[in-house]
Amino acid sequence: MFKNIFENVKKTHPLIHNITNYVTVHDCANILIACGAAPIMADDAEEVAEITSICHGVNINIGTLNRRTIASMLIAGKRANALGRPVVLDPVGVGASKLRMDTALKLLEEVRFTVIKGNISEIKAFATGSGTTRGVDANLADRITGENLDTVVAFAKAFAKETRTVIAITSAIDVVSDGETTYCIHNGHPMMESYTGAGCQLSALVTAFVAATPDRPLEATAAAVAAMGLAGEIAYGRLSEMEGNASYSNYTIDAIYNMTPEILGKGAKYEVR
Amino acid sequence: MFKNIFENVKKTHPLIHNITNYVTVHDCANILIACGAAPIMADDAEEVAEITSICHGVNINIGTLNRRTIASMLIAGKRANALGRPVVLDPVGVGASKLRMDTALKLLEEVRFTVIKGNISEIKAFATGSGTTRGVDANLADRITGENLDTVVAFAKAFAKETRTVIAITSAIDVVSDGETTYCIHNGHPMMESYTGAGCQLSALVTAFVAATPDRPLEATAAAVAAMGLAGEIAYGRLSEMEGNASYSNYTIDAIYNMTPEILGKGAKYEVR
Amino acid sequence: MFKNIFENVKKTHPLIHNITNYVTVHDCANILIACGAAPIMADDAEEVAEITSICHGVNINIGTLNRRTIASMLIAGKRANALGRPVVLDPVGVGASKLRMDTALKLLEEVRFTVIKGNISEIKAFATGSGTTRGVDANLADRITGENLDTVVAFAKAFAKETRTVIAITSAIDVVSDGETTYCIHNGHPMMESYTGAGCQLSALVTAFVAATPDRPLEATAAAVAAMGLAGEIAYGRLSEMEGNASYSNYTIDAIYNMTPEILGKGAKYEVR
Numbered sequence: 001m002f003k004n005i006f007e008n009v010k011k012t013h014p015l016i017h018n019i020t021n022y023v024t025v026h027d028c029a030n031i032l033i034a035c036g037a038a039p040i041m042a043d044d045a046e047e048v049a050e051i052t053s054i055c056h057g058v059n060i061n062i063g064t065l066n067r068r069t070i071a072s073m074l075i076a077g078k079r080a081n082a083l084g085r086p087v088v089l090d091p092v093g094v095g096a097s098k099l100r101m102d103t104a105l106k107l108l109e110e111v112r113f114t115v116i117k118g119n120i121s122e123i124k125a126f127a128t129g130s131g132t133t134r135g136v137d138a139n140l141a142d143r144i145t146g147e148n149l150d151t152v153v154a155f156a157k158a159f160a161k162e163t164r165t166v167i168a169i170t171s172a173i174d175v176v177s178d179g180e181t182t183y184c185i186h187n188g189h190p191m192m193e194s195y196t197g198a199g200c201q202l203s204a205l206v207t208a209f210v211a212a213t214p215d216r217p218l219e220a221t222a223a224a225v226a227a228m229g230l231a232g233e234i235a236y237g238r239l240s241e242m243e244g245n246a247s248y249s250n251y252t253i254d255a256i257y258n259m260t261p262e263i264l265g266k267g268a269k270y271e272v273r
Numbered sequence: 274m275f276k277n278i279f280e281n282v283k284k285t286h287p288l289i290h291n292i293t294n295y296v297t298v299h300d301c302a303n304i305l306i307a308c309g310a311a312p313i314m315a316d317d318a319e320e321v322a323e324i325t326s327i328c329h330g331v332n333i334n335i336g337t338l339n340r341r342t343i344a345s346m347l348i349a350g351k352r353a354n355a356l357g358r359p360v361v362l363d364p365v366g367v368g369a370s371k372l373r374m375d376t377a378l379k380l381l382e383e384v385r386f387t388v389i390k391g392n393i394s395e396i397k398a399f400a401t402g403s404g405t406t407r408g409v410d411a412n413l414a415d416r417i418t419g420e421n422l423d424t425v426v427a428f429a430k431a432f433a434k435e436t437r438t439v440i441a442i443t444s445a446i447d448v449v450s451d452g453e454t455t456y457c458i459h460n461g462h463p464m465m466e467s468y469t470g471a472g473c474q475l476s477a478l479v480t481a482f483v484a485a486t487p488d489r490p491l492e493a494t495a496a497a498v499a500a501m502g503l504a505g506e507i508a509y510g511r512l513s514e515m516e517g518n519a520s521y522s523n524y525t526i527d528a529i530y531n532m533t534p535e536i537l538g539k540g541a542k543y544e545v546r
Numbered sequence: 547m548f549k550n551i552f553e554n555v556k557k558t559h560p561l562i563h564n565i566t567n568y569v570t571v572h573d574c575a576n577i578l579i580a581c582g583a584a585p586i587m588a589d590d591a592e593e594v595a596e597i598t599s600i601c602h603g604v605n606i607n608i609g610t611l612n613r614r615t616i617a618s619m620l621i622a623g624k625r626a627n628a629l630g631r632p633v634v635l636d637p638v639g640v641g642a643s644k645l646r647m648d649t650a651l652k653l654l655e656e657v658r659f660t661v662i663k664g665n666i667s668e669i670k671a672f673a674t675g676s677g678t679t680r681g682v683d684a685n686l687a688d689r690i691t692g693e694n695l696d697t698v699v700a701f702a703k704a705f706a707k708e709t710r711t712v713i714a715i716t717s718a719i720d721v722v723s724d725g726e727t728t729y730c731i732h733n734g735h736p737m738m739e740s741y742t743g744a745g746c747q748l749s750a751l752v753t754a755f756v757a758a759t760p761d762r763p764l765e766a767t768a769a770a771v772a773a774m775g776l777a778g779e780i781a782y783g784r785l786s787e788m789e790g791n792a793s794y795s796n797y798t799i800d801a802i803y804n805m806t807p808e809i810l811g812k813g814a815k816y817e818v819r
Contacts, residue, residue, distance in 0.1 A: 022295040022568040023575055023587050027519075029296055029469035034518050039469065040366065041296050044339040047370035054369060066590040066614065068339065093586065096600060097593035194803070196575035196585065238515050242784050244803025245580050246573075246796035250519035257467070257517025295568040300792075302569055302742035307791050312742065313639065314569050317612040320643035327642060341612065511788050523792035530740070530790025 002223035003265030005213050010036040010261065014056035014211035017080075018204060019043045019073050021063025021092065024197030027253060028059070028204040034257035035227070037208035043069045048076040057085055057211030059204050060107065062100055063092040070103050077111030086114035086210040086217065090203035094118070095125030105130055108163065114210055114217050117168040117203050120144055120152070127159045144171035153182050153273055166221045168206065170199060174229065176222040183222035186269040187229025189236045195249040202228045205256070226268035231255035233267075275496035276538030278486050283309040283534065287329035287484035290353075291477060292316045292346050294336025294365065297470030300526060301332070301477040307530035308500070310481035316342045321349040330358055330484030332477050333380065335373055336365040343376050350384030359387035359483040359490065363476035367391070368398030378403055381436065387483055387490050390441040390476050393417055393425070400432045417444035426455050426546055439494045441479065443472060447502065449495045456495035459542040460502025462509045468522040475501045478529070499541035504528035506540075548769035549811030551759050556582040556807065560602035560757035563626075564750060565589045565619050567609025567638065570743030573799060574605070574750040580803035581773070583754035589615045594622040603631055603757030605750050606653065608646055609638040616649050623657030632660035632756040632763065636749035640664070641671030651676055654709065660756055660763050663714040663749050666690055666698070673705045690717035699728050699819055712767045714752065716745060720775065722768045729768035732815040733775025735782045741795040748774045751802070772814035777801035779813075 015038045020028055029039040042051040045068070052058055058080045060073045080087045089111075091104040104126055107113075118126065121142050144152050152175050160167040161179035169175045174185040192198045202225065209224035210217050235251035288311045293301055298314060305312040315324040318341070325331055331353045333346045353360045362384075364377040377399055380386075391399065394415050417425050425448050433440040434452035442448045447458040465471040475498065482497040483490050508524035561584045566574055571587060578585040588597040591614070598604055604626045606619045626633045635657075637650040650672055653659075664672065667688050690698050698721050706713040707725035715721045720731040738744040748771065755770040756763050781797035 021587070023571050025296050026299065026469065026572065030519055030522065033467055033469060040369065041294070041337050042366075042370070043337060044372060046340070047372035050370040050372075064587050064589060067592070093588075096586065097588070097596040099590060099593035099596075194579055196572065196579060234515075242780075242797075242800060242804060244800030246576055246799035246803070249576065250523065250796065251515075253519035254515060254517030257519070258515060298569050299572065299742060303792055303795065306740055306742060313642065314567070314610050315639075315643070316610060317645060319613070320645035323643040323645075507788075523796065524788075526792035527788060527790030530792070531788060 001219055002226055002268045003261040005209055005220050005223040006227065006261040006264045008212040009208055012212045013038060014208050015040060015054065016057050016059055016204065016207050016211060017042065017052050017055040017076060018059045019048065019069060019076055020059060020061035020200060023063060024200040027197045027201050027249065030253050031201045031256055032204050032208055034253050035205055035208055043072045045072045045075055048072045049079045052076045052079040053083065055085065057207045058087045059207040060087065061090040061092055061200055061203055062103055063200065065100065065103055073107060074110055077107060081112050086207065086214055087111055088115045088117060088203055088207040088210065089113045090200060091116065091118050091122050091126050094122050094129065101129045113165045115166040115168060115206055115221050116163065117206055119199060120169050120171045123159065123167065123169045144169065144173045144175060149173060149184060153177065153184065157182060166217050168221050168225055170202065174225045176218065176225055178218040181218060182273045184271050184273060185222060185226050185229060187226050187233060189232040191236055191248055192232040195245040197249065222270065223264065226270060227256065227259060227264050230264060230267040231259060274492055275499055275541045276534040278482055278493050278496040279500065279534040279537045281485040282481055285485045286311060287481050288313060288327065289330050289332055289477065289480050289484060290315065290324050290328035290349060291332045292321065292342060292349055293332060293334035293473060296336060297473040300470045300474050300522065303526050304474045304529055305477050305481055307526050308478055308481055316345045318345045318348055321345045322352045325349045325352040326356065330480045331360045332480040333360065334363040334365055334473055334476055335376055336473065338373065338376055346380060347383055350380060354385050359480065359487055360384055361388045361390060361476055361480040361483065362386045363473060364389065364391050364395050364399050367395050367402065374402045386438045388439040388441060388479055388494050389436065390479055392472060393442050393444045396432065396440065396442045417442065417446045417448060422446060422457060426450065426457065430455060439490050441494050441498055443475065447498045449491065449498055451491040454491060455546045457544050457546060458495060458499050458502060460499050460506060462505040464509055464521055465505040468518040470522065471525065495543065496537065499543060500529065500532060500537050503537060503540040504532060547765055548772055548814045549807040551755055551766050551769040552773065552807040552810045554758040555754055558758045559584060560754050561586060561600065562603050562605055562750065562753050562757060563588065563597050563601040563622060564605045565594065565615060565622055566605060566607035566746060569609060570746040573743045573747050573795065576799050577747045577802055578750050578754055580799050581751055581754055589618045591618045591621055594618045595625045598622045598625040599629065601631065603753045604633045605753040606633065607636040607638055607746055607749055608649055609746065611646065611649055619653060620656055623653060627658050632753065632760055633657055634661045634663060634749055634753040634756065635659045636746060637662065637664050637668050637672050640668050640675065647675045659711045661712040661714060661752055661767050662709065663752055665745060666715050666717045669705065669713065669715045690715065690719045690721060695719060695730060699723065699730065703728060712763050714767050714771055716748065720771045722764065722771055724764040727764060728819045730817050730819060731768060731772050731775060733772050733779060735778040737782055737794055738778040741791040743795065744798065768816065769810065772816060773802065773805060773810050776810060776813040777805060
């Protein structure tokens with residue numbers, strides 16, 4: 001099924017509107033092209049509604065947010081909602097400042113998100129900040145392992161239900177849930193934490209996958225998460241002795257570029273709960 | 274002749290002021306250094322006039338424009354005009370929003386550009402938006418091929434005449450015209466469309482080439498276009514099986530770094546009409 | 547001793563707050579991760595005080611400054627001072643515009659910097675602009691060589707004394723002084739000038755090193771400068787015939803990623819004056 005979802009990206013070449021940070025934006029653009037989608041970056045309030053209108057999905061990332069771009073995120077998100085196009089939120093560092101938390105909460109209140117994607121610390125902080133952890137155990141470790149997987153799955157389900165989105169939590173094991181069904185994905189490599197932007201790249205990828213298969217956001221998100229993890233594995237396999245995180249970062253994008261739907265279908269490692 | 278033009282860049286090391294987007298800005302800086310020029314990025318209205326004054330050319334790219342930087346583009350462009358220094362416009366995605374079109378039109382009205390560089394879709398949209406297509410057939414396909422080359426050449430000539438600039442249109446064949454003479458350039462590789470920023474890099478390169486040979490903007494632009502295409506060919510030749518668009522993007526800059534004027538002179542493939 | 551300083555980075559994983567330019571920001575993030583530190587980029591006035599509070603050091607770089615981020619630099623710098631955390635200033639292109647000079651002077655007046663790092667032209671311009679060259683010979687060449695080293699050392703000492711900071715001047719030979727003791731560092735490779743951002747990367751690295759050994763800012767700065775230079779040498783050794791400045795840029799980060807404290811201890815080439 002991941003194979004079909006990836007094929008849809010290759011067939012439909014979705015155009016993705018990104019309002020994202022200036023640290024990893026270049027890699028987000030390249031990974032979108034690599035997977036068969038196309039990127040456009042636009043963050044001025046005067047043009048974002050128009051840009052969203054010509055796109056198949058919107059990727060909102062609060063990595064280096066500021067007053068000017070927060071307004072643009074709200075406009076773009078609402079326009080995408082009005083047009084029935086998917087919107088993905090990456091609440092980067094949401095626990096690190098009041099501005100980030102307030103922005104993420106305002107976005108959650110005013111925009112209907114298709115997917116919220118973060119690492120375990122971010123999603124925990126966001127769930128706590130949003131008050132959606134009432135009755136949910138957000139007292140999680142900062143790493144998803146075989147031992148605490150049940151707890152994280154329950155948490156992801158509850159948070160997905162309350163926010164009515166697909167929740168994607170990345171860690172050593174990735175957990176993707178729509179509140180009913182949960183994918184636990186075992187792809188990836190520890191070195192993906194050693195360069196900037198793996199998470200941002202994944203959010204862009206998720207947006208492309210969901211835009212190409214909008215009626216199956218859970219499966220599309222899980223497929224994108226598996227593709228990114230698999231790319232990390234392939235990239236690691238290419239590394240020679242003198243290569244480090246800068247080369248590795250490029251190799252993950254290269255791996256997405258060379259990944260066929262068949263390779264993803266065969267390489268994805270997951271279980272459904 | 275392209276050889277001499279490239280030699281001028283190597284001899285004069287022009288300093289180029291870039292007001293450009295935050296997606297591909299890093300690559301623009303590196304390709305300028307790679308060709309023998311030097312970059313400076315500055316976009317605050319309070320300093321752009323001064324920065325332009327110490328530079329040999331200005332590169333204006335509307336890829337991620339906003340109110341703040343639009344004002345800076347106008348100031349920098351006018352200052353360059355007052356000093357007789359070349360100014361290049363890259364109207365990225367000009368057809369995608371009213372803000373981009375309005376900005377590009379305002380720039381065209383208030384700044385005398387030396388070169389306008391875009392892909393075929395952008396230049397068509399810009400010509401239509403600027404009303405300069407009166408009597409010009411802008412009803413072009415989105416790809417320049419051997420079959421429609423005559424039509425594109427006629428269009429480029431007419432648009433160049435009306436705007437009094439050199440028009441550079443990139444596609445499978447690139448067309449560069451000053452309204453009288455037209456270069457059709459056959460360098461390049463399809464993979465140049467598979468990473469972000471080949472067009473932005475080219476605009477930076479054009480600015481350096483024109484700044485180094487300001488009395489021959491048509492030939493300087495054509496030489497830069499050929500150099501970029503040749504770099505794309507050389508970079509493709511280096512690609513091994515596992516490499517994709519991220520590696521390819523770096524290899525095009527590497528190819529400019531290692532390109533001598535002699536290599537450009539021998540490798541440039543073009544006809545003059 | 548450089549070995550121990552680098553070990554401290556590996557042990558403490560300092561989190562570094564960067565307010566920096568959008569040209570080289572991605573490489574600054576990756577070099578911080580490469581050395582064992584962690585980056586956060588945040589430049590909105592509403593959140594910078596909070597972000598600084600959770601970080602071990604602040605890196606301020608005026609490469610693409612604007613009104614909005616200047617305010618943020620002041621807030622972050624003052625907060626770091628209040629918390630006793632190190633702050634590093636990279637006065638990129640300080641001589642190129644009044645805005646840059648005024649900003650750098652205002653920062654110097656209102657923030658107590660631990661280290662000021664620039665190339666010889668920048669530090670000369672800054673010293674002249676700040677009026678600290680009274681009685682100091684700032685009439686230096688733009689290149690530090692064996693022949694003018696004594697003059698540069700005297701200048702660095704005097705400027706360090708007047709500003710009460712560690713001054714790091716980069717060139718063919720790098721000079722790091724706290725006004726009493728001066729390190730002259732002979733690592734590095736000329737190709738480090740052929741890509742954008744070696745200086746910015748170094749400022750990030752210096753911040754990490756000083757944050758991990760805050761009681762020895764002179765030695766920590768010198769160790770970071772030696773590490774960067776050594777990375778440039780190692781990266782050059784990896785270059786094959788077709789590779790240029792884009793590959794080289796990645797290789798310097800890779801070299802920091804693979805550099806152990808032992809490698810730095812053995813590879814550092816310096817004399818103390």
